[in-house]
Amino acid sequence: MRLRALPVLAVAGLLALTACGGSTSSGAASSSSSAASSSGGGALTGTLTVFAAASLTDVFTDLGDQLMADNPDLDITFNFAGSSALATQITQGAPADVFASANQTQMTVVTDAGLAEGDPTVFTENVLEIAVPQGNPAGVTGLSDFADPDLTLAICAPDVPCGAAAEQVFEAAGITAQPDTLEEDVRAALTKVELGEVDAALVYASDVQAAGDQVEGIEFPEAEDAVNEYPICTLTGSQNPEAAQAFVDLVESDTGQQALADAGFRSPSS
């Protein structure tokens, strides 16, 4: 029920922002987020807006539910999208408290704009895996199969993170890939595997995990050449810094790390 009202609040916030030309939002902010409370159990209030990479959808939704269960007066809304889209939205003034990016590049966009509170920390890692339809009908065994022009293959476009990572591993392995399509994001590539329309796609381990039984994952050693680090930070424009920090802490806690591991992510190596 409470969640229903959130879009309205968000719109109201946006209206307030635009109404005063985006110059002063602090007045509206301090009144809406009734902060001033210790971060102990059940003490967090107000609203919290988390911008997170699309690959974090399931894990972060669960963690958000936990935090809301512990703090009944806290409302958390998520904006899950591609990291580059999120970075653009944040630099364009979208009201966000926390940003979790799927790569360092897009986090840098936000930190360079002076919008990150403190230094972002890497909270998880993701590596590429080969996704094949259930039963692996084309008999794909490793990365070298991506050079086979007879197979129908999908990789991400070089403009998006999973595509940049794919380019890296192909380069490191000395393989000239023969893809049939350069997908706009990892989920689109995965959909084509799920439908059995491609023989293999290069996606992240977490995506293979999320896809369930219809997709099988094949690990390959060259993946270590393009480990994707996920940084997280609270934002300077946050209207609810305490809750924002509490969310980041939860993600970095054992609970958060276990949830990430269950979803196919792995702990940061450094």
Place this chain on the structure above:
Amino acid sequence: MLPLLGLLVRAPWSQLLPQLAQPQVGEALRLSLVSATLATLVSLVLGVPIAWVLARSRIRGRSVLRALVTVPLVLPPVVGGVALFLVLGRQGILGRWLYETFDYTIPFTTTAVVIAETFVAMPFLVISVEGALRAADARFEDAAATLGADRWTTFRRVTLPLVAPGVAAGAVLCWARALGEFGATITFAGNFPGTTQTMPLAVYLALQSNPEGAIVLSLVLLAVSLATLLLLRDRWLGRSGVPT
């Protein structure tokens, strides 16, 4: 109009030429124009008869047919793309047969682009033509019939000229929609430079890494489509004119 103005204001004019010089841009633009035109032609061939059936015939199930024709208008294009997979994909109802019999697959080819665009854009043509047919006076057709013209001759010599403006308007709408098609195309046809990457796909991907480049690309697409539409309009008004 305002968003258009925004594009113009924010356009990095200094980047215009270097962006245009990229071979991928020309390729994507050519592919867009060719596939949108082909999709319009296919829509004309399939859509005009469907519109005729909807407007003139008295067969049962006409309203069901009309609803089916308009479905692509309300369907999110990405869902349309998945639907096309389910029918024409390698594992699809018809596609599997094509694959097993002729070793031919449709997805990830330019054919797939044309099919996706036709699927999404044809309703615009059908609806315009149906409207024109309904507005046209059927008595002209009856008169032609009484003068000995068979149905095909009547359709070709009387009906079509009567509804020509409606067909033209529908074709323009259809072409424009096909040119801007994104969701069904990227889902069903994928995205590969030279074979399936049309301008909207190129714009979307450029937006991920190079927003300024994306603005330039959108402007190119806008300019080309506006120029084409204006040119065609002059043609029509010059040649067939306004029927009096």
